[in-house]
Amino acid sequence: xxxxxxxxxxxxxxxxxxxxxxxxxxxxxxxxxxxxxxxxxxxxxxxxxxxxxxxxxxxxxxxxxxxxxxxxxxxxxxxxxxxxxxxxxxxxxxxxxxxxxxxxxxxxxxxxxxxxxxxxxxxxxxxxxxxxxxxxxxxxxxxxxxxxxxxxxxxxxxxxxxxxxxxxxxxxxxxxxxxxxxxxxxxxxxxxxxxxxxxxxxxxxxxxxxxxxxxxxxxxxxxxxxxxxxxxxxxxxxxxxxxxxxxxxxxxxxxxxxxxxxxxxxxxxxxxxxxxxxxxxxxxxxxxxxxxxxxxxxxxxxxxxxxxxxxxxxxxxxxxxxxxxxxxxxxxxxxxxxxxxxxxxxxxxxxxxxxxxxxxxxxxxxxxxxxxxxxxxxxxxxxxxxxxxxxxxxxxxxxx
Ligand SMILES: *Cc1c(COP(=O)(O)O)cnc(C)c1O
Numbered sequence: 001x002x003x004x005x006x007x008x009x010x011x012x013x014x015x016x017x018x019x020x021x022x023x024x025x026x027x028x029x030x031x032x033x034x035x036x037x038x039x040x041x042x043x044x045x046x047x048x049x050x051x052x053x054x055x056x057x058x059x060x061x062x063x064x065x066x067x068x069x070x071x072x073x074x075x076x077x078x079x080x081x082x083x084x085x086x087x088x089x090x091x092x093x094x095x096x097x098x099x100x101x102x103x104x105x106x107x108x109x110x111x112x113x114x115x116x117x118x119x120x121x122x123x124x125x126x127x128x129x130x131x132x133x134x135x136x137x138x139x140x141x142x143x144x145x146x147x148x149x150x151x152x153x154x155x156x157x158x159x160x161x162x163x164x165x166x167x168x169x170x171x172x173x174x175x176x177x178x179x180x181x182x183x184x185x186x187x188x189x190x191x192x193x194x195x196x197x198x199x200x201x202x203x204x205x206x207x208x209x210x211x212x213x214x215x216x217x218x219x220x221x222x223x224x225x226x227x228x229x230x231x232x233x234x235x236x237x238x239x240x241x242x243x244x245x246x247x248x249x250x251x252x253x254x255x256x257x258x259x260x261x262x263x264x265x266x267x268x269x270x271x272x273x274x275x276x277x278x279x280x281x282x283x284x285x286x287x288x289x290x291x292x293x294x295x296x297x298x299x300x301x302x303x304x305x306x307x308x309x310x311x312x313x314x315x316x317x318x319x320x321x322x323x324x325x326x327x328x329x330x331x332x333x334x335x336x337x338x339x340x341x342x343x344x345x346x347x348x349x350x351x352x353x354x355x356x357x358x359x360x361x362x363x364x365x366x367x368x369x370x371x372x373x374x375x376x377x378x379x380x381x382x383x384x385x386x387x388x389x390x391x392x393x394x395x396x397x398x399x400x
Contacts, residue, residue: 031254067252085230088227090226091226099158110137161188164304169194187208196271212227280388320378327357330355341353
């Protein structure tokens, strides 16, 4: 290479010196995988895991940690509790890590049959195969739950809850289940994805761990996949779960953490608007002659109305309802919608519709579906930020 270029290769290879300027008003993305030490001694100190120091992004990253801490503060806001969080690569990773940290072969998990489909698969395909006993039933039925939780068991017991639950929005009494679990030395994990910490704070009701798919409401825009685990037990979050995460590699990444933070800024505005639109829509569609049952915890007719009223600040932005009589009626309804998208997720800024019988619950046995009220003509809607009248008009014209 020409002598003139003698510095070129090294210049290309090295990071430019950033002149320290005024602090950025918005959080930057720490996209780096690695952090550098000024001396070997400093490296030793940092490797011995000094808080606030960094080594490698799989171990921790300033942007990721800041967002985990922000969600931990939201989950305990208004209380004296001091919570800690870990951001993960997805909601499934958050569930996997939190369960992995708490159970071993010979332990048991008591849970409900109407969990997010992926969670049920995770329990049976991964944890049951590792020797963990999975007990599934109607955790909301006191007789069932008390019988299970008080049964003598040689190993540890974990109770895994999801409330409101997919797709009929059954709510479980978190405080009551936590009290009974504690009395029997069991720990409780709550999947708070459908509610968000604005509507429901399970740690304040006695839960040991809260998890979220941040993919849904916390990010809220459908542009990021992520999860989070929150708890008040410092060593559980910062040692046990952190270590599992670091070794398995199910950590979040700087870009998704940055996106989640942007979404969180409008969480309150989005949730307030989406919940009030859902509430209005529930009252409107219940009057439509072609709609049979409407499931919305804000309706007095919903079986979980009193539990929802007790533990939630609003009733959420998910609605489900039965259209016509048959599978074909439901499919035709979805296909005729113009404004609402058919999409198998929730918690975004636009209204999304899902047909559980042919999508999320396709692989669930018909008798189990029937048990949880997942009929062939059931439709689930995640209400977005559109005008109530526009969503209602779309529903009415699809019913014609
Ligand atoms: C989506 C979802 C999950 C899984 O989250 P991912 O981010 O897709 O991995 C878990 N629980 C609930 C309630 C969900 O809605």
